[in-house]
Amino acid sequence: MGTYKRPLQRSLIVSCVVFLALMSVVMSTQIYVTFSRWYFAQYNENLTHVINGLQHMIDVDDLQKCIQTRVESPKFKELQKDFNLYVDDYGLAYLYIIIPRTDGVMVSVCSATSAEERAAGEEDWPLLFEDDYSYTAESIKPYVDAWDSQGITFFETNSTWGRCYSACAPLVASDGQQIALLCADLYTESMHQEIEQYVVISALLCSGIGIAFVVLLLLWLRRNVTQPISKLEKSARNYAIRSHERRDPSMLLFDDPHIHTQNEVESLSDAIIKMSENMQEYLENILMVEQRILLVQKEAEGMTRLAYEDALTHVRNKAAYALKVGLVKEEIAAGTAEFAILMVDLNNLKYVNDTFGHENGDRYLTGACQVIGLVLDTTPLYRTGGDEFVAILEGEDYKKRATILHELETCFSITQADEVVEPWDRYSAACGMAKYRHGETYEDTFRRADHAMYSNKKKMKKHMKEYVKAR
Numbered sequence: 001m002g003t004y005k006r007p008l009q010r011s012l013i014v015s016c017v018v019f020l021a022l023m024s025v026v027m028s029t030q031i032y033v034t035f036s037r038w039y040f041a042q043y044n045e046n047l048t049h050v051i052n053g054l055q056h057m058i059d060v061d062d063l064q065k066c067i068q069t070r071v072e073s074p075k076f077k078e079l080q081k082d083f084n085l086y087v088d089d090y091g092l093a094y095l096y097i098i099i100p101r102t103d104g105v106m107v108s109v110c111s112a113t114s115a116e117e118r119a120a121g122e123e124d125w126p127l128l129f130e131d132d133y134s135y136t137a138e139s140i141k142p143y144v145d146a147w148d149s150q151g152i153t154f155f156e157t158n159s160t161w162g163r164c165y166s167a168c169a170p171l172v173a174s175d176g177q178q179i180a181l182l183c184a185d186l187y188t189e190s191m192h193q194e195i196e197q198y199v200v201i202s203a204l205l206c207s208g209i210g211i212a213f214v215v216l217l218l219l220w221l222r223r224n225v226t227q228p229i230s231k232l233e234k235s236a237r238n239y240a241i242r243s244h245e246r247r248d249p250s251m252l253l254f255d256d257p258h259i260h261t262q263n264e265v266e267s268l269s270d271a272i273i274k275m276s277e278n279m280q281e282y283l284e285n286i287l288m289v290e291q292r293i294l295l296v297q298k299e300a301e302g303m304t305r306l307a308y309e310d311a312l313t314h315v316r317n318k319a320a321y322a323l324k325v326g327l328v329k330e331e332i333a334a335g336t337a338e339f340a341i342l343m344v345d346l347n348n349l350k351y352v353n354d355t356f357g358h359e360n361g362d363r364y365l366t367g368a369c370q371v372i373g374l375v376l377d378t379t380p381l382y383r384t385g386g387d388e389f390v391a392i393l394e395g396e397d398y399k400k401r402a403t404i405l406h407e408l409e410t411c412f413s414i415t416q417a418d419e420v421v422e423p424w425d426r427y428s429a430a431c432g433m434a435k436y437r438h439g440e441t442y443e444d445t446f447r448r449a450d451h452a453m454y455s456n457k458k459k460m461k462k463h464m465k466e467y468v469k470a471r
Contacts, residue, residue: 011187023210028203035195040165043186047167050090050184051152052447053454055169057082063097063180064173067109072127076110080124083112093164094185100143103125106131109180133230143168156188163189310383311370312362321382324392329442334363339394340401340435341449343459344372344408346387358431360424371415375408393433406434415430430457 062075095112108129113122139157146153146168153168156381164185171180172173308320316324331337346368353361365387372381372389379397393401407430415421416428432453436445 012218016218019211020207020214024203024207027206028199031202032195032199035198039191039195039372043165047124047184047186048152050086050092051167051169051182052450054086054182056454058169058171058182060173060179063109063171064177066127066178078128080110083110087114092184093162093187096183097180098143098183099180099288100140100147102144103138104135104140106135106140143360148455162187189204313366313383315369315381315383318384321384321390324382325342328392332461335435338398339392340433341445342391342393342405342431343449343453344389345430345431345453347460349387364424364427367425368429371411371427372408373413375404401433401435405431430460432456
Protein backbone atom coordinates (compact mmCIF):
# COMPACT_ATOMS: atom_id res chain seq x y z
CA MET A 1 0.00 0.00 0.00
CA GLY A 2 1.36 3.43 -0.97
CA THR A 3 0.97 7.07 0.10
CA TYR A 4 -1.23 9.22 -2.18
CA LYS A 5 -1.27 12.95 -2.86
CA ARG A 6 -5.09 13.06 -2.92
CA PRO A 7 -6.55 10.34 -0.69
CA LEU A 8 -10.16 9.54 -1.55
CA GLN A 9 -11.49 9.92 2.00
CA ARG A 10 -9.91 13.36 2.45
CA SER A 11 -11.28 14.51 -0.92
CA LEU A 12 -14.77 13.38 0.10
CA ILE A 13 -14.59 15.30 3.40
CA VAL A 14 -13.41 18.50 1.69
CA SER A 15 -16.13 18.19 -0.99
CA CYS A 16 -18.85 17.63 1.62
CA VAL A 17 -17.75 20.65 3.67
CA VAL A 18 -17.78 22.86 0.57
CA PHE A 19 -21.20 21.48 -0.41
CA LEU A 20 -22.64 22.16 3.06
CA ALA A 21 -21.37 25.74 3.03
CA LEU A 22 -22.78 26.44 -0.44
CA MET A 23 -26.10 24.75 0.43
CA SER A 24 -26.48 26.84 3.60
CA VAL A 25 -25.83 30.09 1.71
CA VAL A 26 -28.17 29.20 -1.16
CA MET A 27 -30.95 27.95 1.13
CA SER A 28 -30.72 30.99 3.42
CA THR A 29 -30.85 33.36 0.45
CA GLN A 30 -33.77 31.49 -1.11
CA ILE A 31 -35.71 31.39 2.17
CA TYR A 32 -35.14 35.12 2.74
CA VAL A 33 -36.25 36.03 -0.80
CA THR A 34 -39.26 33.68 -0.70
CA PHE A 35 -40.55 34.88 2.67
CA SER A 36 -39.95 38.53 1.79
CA ARG A 37 -41.90 38.20 -1.45
CA TRP A 38 -44.71 36.36 0.35
CA TYR A 39 -44.99 38.93 3.13
CA PHE A 40 -44.95 41.90 0.75
CA ALA A 41 -47.53 40.18 -1.48
CA GLN A 42 -49.77 39.84 1.58
CA TYR A 43 -49.17 43.49 2.48
CA ASN A 44 -49.97 44.56 -1.09
CA GLU A 45 -53.22 42.60 -1.06
CA ASN A 46 -54.34 43.89 2.35
CA LEU A 47 -53.43 47.50 1.66
CA THR A 48 -55.03 47.38 -1.80
CA HIS A 49 -58.25 46.17 -0.19
CA VAL A 50 -58.11 49.04 2.32
CA ILE A 51 -57.29 51.72 -0.28
CA ASN A 52 -59.99 50.54 -2.69
CA GLY A 53 -62.57 50.47 0.09
CA LEU A 54 -61.70 53.97 1.26
CA GLN A 55 -61.69 55.41 -2.26
CA HIS A 56 -65.31 54.34 -2.65
CA MET A 57 -66.15 55.92 0.73
CA ILE A 58 -64.42 59.32 0.42
CA ASP A 59 -66.31 62.29 -1.10
CA VAL A 60 -63.35 63.82 -2.93
CA ASP A 61 -65.22 66.94 -4.05
CA ASP A 62 -66.22 67.73 -0.46
CA LEU A 63 -62.63 67.12 0.63
CA GLN A 64 -61.43 69.48 -2.09
CA LYS A 65 -63.73 72.19 -0.79
CA CYS A 66 -62.46 71.65 2.77
CA ILE A 67 -58.85 72.06 1.57
CA GLN A 68 -59.68 75.21 -0.36
CA THR A 69 -61.70 76.84 2.46
CA ARG A 70 -59.65 75.32 5.33
CA VAL A 71 -62.98 74.56 7.01
CA GLU A 72 -63.95 71.04 8.22
CA SER A 73 -67.30 70.02 6.76
CA PRO A 74 -69.72 67.54 8.41
CA LYS A 75 -68.60 64.94 5.87
CA PHE A 76 -64.98 65.60 6.79
CA LYS A 77 -65.72 65.05 10.47
CA GLU A 78 -67.53 61.83 9.63
CA LEU A 79 -64.54 60.80 7.50
CA GLN A 80 -62.25 61.41 10.48
CA LYS A 81 -64.39 59.06 12.61
CA ASP A 82 -64.34 56.41 9.87
CA PHE A 83 -60.56 56.70 9.60
CA ASN A 84 -60.19 56.16 13.36
CA LEU A 85 -62.32 53.02 13.10
CA TYR A 86 -60.47 51.76 10.01
CA VAL A 87 -57.02 52.02 11.57
CA ASP A 88 -58.12 49.74 14.44
CA ASP A 89 -60.32 47.34 12.46
CA TYR A 90 -57.63 46.59 9.87
CA GLY A 91 -54.65 46.65 12.25
CA LEU A 92 -52.97 49.50 10.38
CA ALA A 93 -49.98 51.42 11.67
CA TYR A 94 -51.18 54.68 10.13
CA LEU A 95 -54.00 55.87 7.86
CA TYR A 96 -53.88 59.39 6.49
CA ILE A 97 -54.54 61.81 3.63
CA ILE A 98 -51.63 64.13 2.85
CA ILE A 99 -50.26 66.70 0.44
CA PRO A 100 -46.47 66.17 0.13
CA ARG A 101 -44.38 69.22 -0.73
CA THR A 102 -40.98 69.14 -2.37
CA ASP A 103 -39.64 71.55 0.28
CA GLY A 104 -39.78 68.72 2.85
CA VAL A 105 -43.06 69.71 4.49
CA MET A 106 -45.87 67.15 4.75
CA VAL A 107 -49.33 68.72 4.92
CA SER A 108 -51.80 66.50 6.76
CA VAL A 109 -55.38 66.69 5.47
CA CYS A 110 -56.77 63.90 7.64
CA SER A 111 -54.91 61.48 9.91
CA ALA A 112 -56.39 58.57 11.85
CA THR A 113 -55.89 58.24 15.59
CA SER A 114 -56.01 54.71 17.00
CA ALA A 115 -57.93 53.76 20.12
CA GLU A 116 -54.64 53.26 21.97
CA GLU A 117 -53.47 56.73 20.99
CA ARG A 118 -56.78 58.29 22.01
CA ALA A 119 -56.60 56.49 25.34
CA ALA A 120 -53.14 58.03 25.83
CA GLY A 121 -54.61 61.51 25.32
CA GLU A 122 -53.67 62.10 21.69
CA GLU A 123 -56.10 64.09 19.56
CA ASP A 124 -56.81 64.15 15.83
CA TRP A 125 -54.62 66.48 13.83
CA PRO A 126 -56.42 69.56 12.48
CA LEU A 127 -57.14 70.07 8.81
CA LEU A 128 -54.04 71.10 6.80
CA PHE A 129 -51.63 70.57 9.68
CA GLU A 130 -48.07 71.15 8.42
CA ASP A 131 -45.60 68.56 9.75
CA ASP A 132 -42.17 70.07 9.04
CA TYR A 133 -40.06 68.08 11.52
CA SER A 134 -40.94 64.39 11.02
CA TYR A 135 -39.78 64.12 7.40
CA THR A 136 -36.60 64.79 5.46
CA ALA A 137 -36.33 65.51 1.75
CA GLU A 138 -35.24 61.90 1.25
CA SER A 139 -38.11 60.39 3.27
CA ILE A 140 -40.74 62.57 1.60
CA LYS A 141 -39.53 61.73 -1.94
CA PRO A 142 -41.53 58.42 -2.23
CA TYR A 143 -44.71 60.37 -1.52
CA VAL A 144 -43.80 62.99 -4.14
CA ASP A 145 -43.19 60.17 -6.64
CA ALA A 146 -46.52 58.58 -5.69
CA TRP A 147 -48.20 61.94 -6.33
CA ASP A 148 -46.92 61.82 -9.92
CA SER A 149 -48.02 58.18 -10.40
CA GLN A 150 -51.33 56.61 -11.28
CA GLY A 151 -53.00 53.85 -9.31
CA ILE A 152 -51.62 52.51 -6.03
CA THR A 153 -47.91 52.95 -5.26
CA PHE A 154 -46.17 50.70 -2.72
CA PHE A 155 -42.90 51.43 -0.92
CA GLU A 156 -41.12 50.80 2.38
CA THR A 157 -39.90 53.67 4.57
CA ASN A 158 -37.87 54.01 7.75
CA SER A 159 -38.66 57.32 9.43
CA THR A 160 -39.26 58.75 12.88
CA TRP A 161 -42.68 57.08 12.70
CA GLY A 162 -41.04 53.66 12.46
CA ARG A 163 -40.28 51.10 9.75
CA CYS A 164 -43.44 50.87 7.64
CA TYR A 165 -44.74 49.56 4.32
CA SER A 166 -46.92 52.18 2.64
CA ALA A 167 -49.59 52.19 -0.05
CA CYS A 168 -50.52 55.53 -1.63
CA ALA A 169 -53.20 56.40 -4.18
CA PRO A 170 -54.04 59.86 -5.57
CA LEU A 171 -57.43 61.39 -4.84
CA VAL A 172 -58.83 63.13 -7.93
CA ALA A 173 -61.86 65.44 -7.81
CA SER A 174 -64.62 65.45 -10.40
CA ASP A 175 -62.98 68.42 -12.14
CA GLY A 176 -59.90 66.24 -12.78
CA GLN A 177 -57.70 68.01 -10.22
CA GLN A 178 -55.54 65.81 -7.99
CA ILE A 179 -55.99 67.16 -4.46
CA ALA A 180 -54.19 64.76 -2.11
CA LEU A 181 -52.74 61.31 -1.48
CA LEU A 182 -54.63 58.58 0.38
CA CYS A 183 -52.09 56.52 2.34
CA ALA A 184 -52.19 53.43 4.55
CA ASP A 185 -49.19 52.00 6.44
CA LEU A 186 -48.36 48.67 8.05
CA TYR A 187 -45.45 48.14 10.45
CA THR A 188 -42.70 45.95 8.96
CA GLU A 189 -40.27 45.71 11.87
CA SER A 190 -41.84 42.53 13.23
CA MET A 191 -42.06 41.12 9.69
CA HIS A 192 -38.32 41.58 9.15
CA GLN A 193 -37.61 40.04 12.55
CA GLU A 194 -39.75 37.03 11.69
CA ILE A 195 -38.00 36.61 8.35
CA GLU A 196 -34.60 36.78 10.03
CA GLN A 197 -35.73 34.18 12.57
CA TYR A 198 -37.00 31.94 9.76
CA VAL A 199 -33.69 32.30 7.95
CA VAL A 200 -31.63 31.50 11.07
CA ILE A 201 -33.81 28.56 12.08
CA SER A 202 -33.92 27.21 8.53
CA ALA A 203 -30.18 27.63 8.11
CA LEU A 204 -29.50 25.81 11.40
CA LEU A 205 -31.97 23.06 10.52
CA CYS A 206 -30.56 22.70 7.03
CA SER A 207 -27.01 22.62 8.38
CA GLY A 208 -27.94 20.08 11.05
CA ILE A 209 -29.61 17.79 8.54
CA GLY A 210 -26.74 18.29 6.11
CA ILE A 211 -24.11 17.50 8.74
CA ALA A 212 -26.00 14.37 9.84
CA PHE A 213 -26.34 13.29 6.22
CA VAL A 214 -22.65 13.91 5.49
CA VAL A 215 -21.55 12.05 8.62
CA LEU A 216 -23.72 9.07 7.73
CA LEU A 217 -22.55 9.25 4.11
CA LEU A 218 -18.89 9.33 5.13
CA LEU A 219 -19.41 6.43 7.53
CA TRP A 220 -21.16 4.51 4.77
CA LEU A 221 -18.43 5.36 2.25
CA ARG A 222 -15.71 4.43 4.73
CA ARG A 223 -17.34 1.07 5.37
CA ASN A 224 -18.46 0.28 1.85
CA VAL A 225 -15.95 2.03 -0.41
CA THR A 226 -12.61 3.19 0.96
CA GLN A 227 -11.87 0.33 3.36
CA PRO A 228 -13.00 -2.36 0.87
CA ILE A 229 -10.84 -0.74 -1.78
CA SER A 230 -7.83 -0.85 0.53
CA LYS A 231 -8.53 -4.49 1.36
CA LEU A 232 -8.96 -5.34 -2.31
CA GLU A 233 -5.67 -3.58 -3.08
CA LYS A 234 -3.85 -5.61 -0.42
CA SER A 235 -5.44 -8.86 -1.61
CA ALA A 236 -4.52 -8.11 -5.22
CA ARG A 237 -0.91 -7.39 -4.32
CA ASN A 238 -0.71 -10.61 -2.33
CA TYR A 239 -2.32 -12.51 -5.19
CA ALA A 240 0.27 -11.12 -7.57
CA ILE A 241 3.09 -12.27 -5.30
CA ARG A 242 1.64 -15.75 -4.86
CA SER A 243 0.87 -16.29 -8.53
CA HIS A 244 4.08 -15.18 -10.22
CA GLU A 245 5.53 -18.77 -10.24
CA ARG A 246 2.57 -20.40 -11.99
CA ARG A 247 3.30 -22.28 -15.17
CA ASP A 248 0.77 -20.43 -17.34
CA PRO A 249 1.03 -16.78 -16.22
CA SER A 250 -0.97 -15.57 -19.22
CA MET A 251 -4.10 -16.95 -17.54
CA LEU A 252 -3.48 -14.62 -14.59
CA LEU A 253 -2.19 -11.65 -16.50
CA PHE A 254 -3.97 -8.36 -15.83
CA ASP A 255 -3.38 -5.74 -18.40
CA ASP A 256 -2.57 -2.38 -16.83
CA PRO A 257 -5.19 0.26 -17.85
CA HIS A 258 -2.66 2.99 -16.93
CA ILE A 259 -4.89 4.81 -14.42
CA HIS A 260 -3.06 7.75 -12.79
CA THR A 261 -5.64 9.23 -10.40
CA GLN A 262 -3.12 9.36 -7.50
CA ASN A 263 -5.66 7.92 -5.03
CA GLU A 264 -7.08 4.57 -4.02
CA VAL A 265 -8.74 4.10 -7.43
CA GLU A 266 -5.28 3.70 -8.98
CA SER A 267 -4.69 0.73 -6.69
CA LEU A 268 -8.20 -0.55 -7.47
CA SER A 269 -7.17 -1.01 -11.11
CA ASP A 270 -4.61 -3.60 -9.90
CA ALA A 271 -7.41 -5.53 -8.16
CA ILE A 272 -10.19 -5.13 -10.76
CA ILE A 273 -10.52 -8.85 -11.44
CA LYS A 274 -11.20 -9.57 -7.79
CA MET A 275 -13.70 -6.71 -7.57
CA SER A 276 -15.77 -8.12 -10.46
CA GLU A 277 -16.94 -10.88 -8.12
CA ASN A 278 -18.79 -8.27 -6.08
CA MET A 279 -20.62 -6.77 -9.12
CA GLN A 280 -23.84 -8.66 -8.45
CA GLU A 281 -24.05 -7.20 -4.95
CA TYR A 282 -23.57 -3.67 -6.31
CA LEU A 283 -26.29 -4.21 -8.92
CA GLU A 284 -28.65 -5.42 -6.20
CA ASN A 285 -27.96 -2.25 -4.22
CA ILE A 286 -28.67 -0.12 -7.29
CA LEU A 287 -32.05 -1.83 -7.82
CA MET A 288 -32.89 -1.26 -4.16
CA VAL A 289 -32.03 2.43 -4.53
CA GLU A 290 -34.26 2.68 -7.63
CA GLN A 291 -37.17 1.16 -5.69
CA ARG A 292 -36.65 3.69 -2.93
CA ILE A 293 -36.56 6.51 -5.48
CA LEU A 294 -39.90 5.35 -6.96
CA LEU A 295 -41.41 5.26 -3.45
CA VAL A 296 -40.14 8.77 -2.72
CA GLN A 297 -41.59 10.02 -6.03
CA LYS A 298 -45.01 8.60 -5.16
CA GLU A 299 -44.87 10.24 -1.74
CA ALA A 300 -43.85 13.53 -3.38
CA GLU A 301 -46.88 13.38 -5.69
CA GLY A 302 -49.16 13.01 -2.65
CA MET A 303 -47.43 15.93 -0.90
CA THR A 304 -47.90 18.11 -4.01
CA ARG A 305 -51.65 17.51 -3.89
CA LEU A 306 -51.77 18.45 -0.21
CA ALA A 307 -49.73 21.59 -0.91
CA TYR A 308 -52.61 23.03 -2.97
CA GLU A 309 -55.42 22.17 -0.53
CA ASP A 310 -56.64 24.30 2.36
CA ALA A 311 -56.17 22.20 5.50
CA LEU A 312 -59.38 23.37 7.23
CA THR A 313 -62.01 23.68 4.50
CA HIS A 314 -60.46 21.26 1.97
CA VAL A 315 -61.07 23.73 -0.85
CA ARG A 316 -58.08 24.90 -2.85
CA ASN A 317 -55.65 27.35 -1.25
CA LYS A 318 -53.91 30.55 -2.34
CA ALA A 319 -51.03 28.68 -3.99
CA ALA A 320 -53.51 26.83 -6.23
CA TYR A 321 -55.29 30.13 -6.89
CA ALA A 322 -52.03 31.76 -8.01
CA LEU A 323 -51.42 28.92 -10.49
CA LYS A 324 -54.96 29.24 -11.87
CA VAL A 325 -54.62 33.02 -12.26
CA GLY A 326 -51.41 32.44 -14.21
CA LEU A 327 -53.22 30.10 -16.63
CA VAL A 328 -56.09 32.55 -17.06
CA LYS A 329 -53.65 35.37 -17.82
CA GLU A 330 -52.05 33.22 -20.51
CA GLU A 331 -55.51 32.76 -22.07
CA ILE A 332 -56.07 36.53 -21.89
CA ALA A 333 -52.75 37.12 -23.67
CA ALA A 334 -53.72 34.56 -26.33
CA GLY A 335 -57.15 36.17 -26.79
CA THR A 336 -59.07 33.00 -25.86
CA ALA A 337 -60.16 33.94 -22.34
CA GLU A 338 -63.84 33.56 -21.41
CA PHE A 339 -64.52 33.56 -17.69
CA ALA A 340 -66.25 35.28 -14.80
CA ILE A 341 -64.93 35.88 -11.29
CA LEU A 342 -67.20 35.04 -8.36
CA MET A 343 -66.21 36.49 -4.99
CA VAL A 344 -67.72 35.34 -1.69
CA ASP A 345 -67.05 37.11 1.61
CA LEU A 346 -68.53 35.36 4.67
CA ASN A 347 -70.34 37.46 7.24
CA ASN A 348 -70.40 36.99 11.01
CA LEU A 349 -67.27 34.81 11.26
CA LYS A 350 -65.72 37.09 13.87
CA TYR A 351 -68.99 37.10 15.80
CA VAL A 352 -69.14 33.28 15.83
CA ASN A 353 -65.47 32.99 16.83
CA ASP A 354 -65.74 35.56 19.64
CA THR A 355 -69.12 34.35 20.94
CA PHE A 356 -69.10 30.59 20.45
CA GLY A 357 -65.41 29.77 20.13
CA HIS A 358 -63.03 29.08 17.24
CA GLU A 359 -64.12 25.42 17.02
CA ASN A 360 -67.60 26.54 16.01
CA GLY A 361 -65.99 29.23 13.84
CA ASP A 362 -64.23 26.42 11.96
CA ARG A 363 -67.57 24.63 11.59
CA TYR A 364 -69.04 27.83 10.22
CA LEU A 365 -66.26 28.05 7.61
CA THR A 366 -66.46 24.41 6.50
CA GLY A 367 -70.27 24.46 6.39
CA ALA A 368 -70.30 27.62 4.27
CA CYS A 369 -67.80 26.03 1.88
CA GLN A 370 -70.09 23.00 1.53
CA VAL A 371 -72.97 25.31 0.60
CA ILE A 372 -70.83 27.01 -2.05
CA GLY A 373 -69.54 23.66 -3.30
CA LEU A 374 -73.06 22.32 -3.82
CA VAL A 375 -73.90 25.31 -6.01
CA LEU A 376 -70.64 25.39 -8.00
CA ASP A 377 -70.55 21.59 -8.43
CA THR A 378 -67.64 21.35 -10.90
CA THR A 379 -65.88 24.71 -10.51
CA PRO A 380 -63.03 24.77 -7.91
CA LEU A 381 -63.35 27.15 -4.97
CA TYR A 382 -60.24 28.95 -3.70
CA ARG A 383 -59.77 30.29 -0.19
CA THR A 384 -57.84 33.55 -0.60
CA GLY A 385 -58.26 34.90 2.94
CA GLY A 386 -59.67 34.05 6.36
CA ASP A 387 -63.29 34.43 5.23
CA GLU A 388 -62.77 35.32 1.57
CA PHE A 389 -63.25 32.90 -1.33
CA VAL A 390 -62.92 33.17 -5.11
CA ALA A 391 -64.19 30.98 -7.95
CA ILE A 392 -63.28 31.41 -11.63
CA LEU A 393 -66.27 30.29 -13.70
CA GLU A 394 -65.48 28.75 -17.09
CA GLY A 395 -67.18 26.44 -19.56
CA GLU A 396 -70.72 25.42 -18.62
CA ASP A 397 -70.59 27.24 -15.27
CA TYR A 398 -69.62 30.43 -17.11
CA LYS A 399 -72.71 30.12 -19.32
CA LYS A 400 -75.02 29.73 -16.32
CA ARG A 401 -73.14 32.24 -14.13
CA ALA A 402 -76.27 34.33 -13.43
CA THR A 403 -78.11 31.23 -12.22
CA ILE A 404 -75.18 30.24 -10.03
CA LEU A 405 -75.02 33.69 -8.41
CA HIS A 406 -78.77 33.67 -7.79
CA GLU A 407 -78.72 30.16 -6.32
CA LEU A 408 -75.79 31.03 -4.09
CA GLU A 409 -77.44 34.16 -2.74
CA THR A 410 -80.69 32.23 -2.23
CA CYS A 411 -78.94 29.46 -0.31
CA PHE A 412 -77.23 31.91 2.01
CA SER A 413 -80.48 33.82 2.52
CA ILE A 414 -82.23 30.59 3.55
CA THR A 415 -79.48 29.44 5.93
CA GLN A 416 -79.15 32.91 7.47
CA ALA A 417 -82.88 33.12 8.16
CA ASP A 418 -83.14 29.63 9.68
CA GLU A 419 -83.48 30.37 13.42
CA VAL A 420 -84.03 26.71 14.29
CA VAL A 421 -80.37 25.71 13.82
CA GLU A 422 -77.37 26.81 15.87
CA PRO A 423 -75.85 30.26 15.12
CA TRP A 424 -72.74 28.68 13.59
CA ASP A 425 -74.96 26.81 11.10
CA ARG A 426 -76.66 29.99 9.92
CA TYR A 427 -74.33 30.85 7.07
CA SER A 428 -74.33 34.34 5.60
CA ALA A 429 -72.18 35.80 2.83
CA ALA A 430 -71.90 38.73 0.46
CA CYS A 431 -71.37 37.74 -3.17
CA GLY A 432 -70.13 39.62 -6.19
CA MET A 433 -69.51 38.62 -9.80
CA ALA A 434 -67.86 40.21 -12.82
CA LYS A 435 -67.62 38.91 -16.39
CA TYR A 436 -64.32 39.32 -18.22
CA ARG A 437 -64.46 41.95 -20.97
CA HIS A 438 -62.19 41.84 -23.97
CA GLY A 439 -59.30 44.23 -23.50
CA GLU A 440 -59.34 44.05 -19.72
CA THR A 441 -56.63 42.62 -17.50
CA TYR A 442 -57.40 39.93 -14.95
CA GLU A 443 -56.96 42.55 -12.22
CA ASP A 444 -59.59 44.80 -13.86
CA THR A 445 -62.17 42.01 -13.75
CA PHE A 446 -61.16 41.13 -10.20
CA ARG A 447 -61.65 44.72 -9.04
CA ARG A 448 -65.14 44.84 -10.58
CA ALA A 449 -66.07 41.59 -8.85
CA ASP A 450 -64.66 42.90 -5.58
CA HIS A 451 -66.64 46.12 -5.97
CA ALA A 452 -69.83 44.15 -6.68
CA MET A 453 -69.25 42.04 -3.58
CA TYR A 454 -68.53 45.12 -1.48
CA SER A 455 -71.73 46.80 -2.70
CA ASN A 456 -73.69 43.64 -1.88
CA LYS A 457 -72.18 43.62 1.62
CA LYS A 458 -73.23 47.24 2.20
CA LYS A 459 -76.78 46.45 1.09
CA MET A 460 -76.92 43.45 3.41
CA LYS A 461 -75.74 45.56 6.36
CA LYS A 462 -78.32 48.23 5.58
CA HIS A 463 -81.07 45.63 5.27
CA MET A 464 -80.04 44.06 8.59
CA LYS A 465 -80.18 47.42 10.36
CA GLU A 466 -83.67 48.09 8.98
CA TYR A 467 -84.75 44.59 10.00
CA VAL A 468 -83.50 45.07 13.56
CA LYS A 469 -85.29 48.42 13.84
CA ALA A 470 -88.51 46.92 12.54
CA ARG A 471 -88.39 44.23 15.23
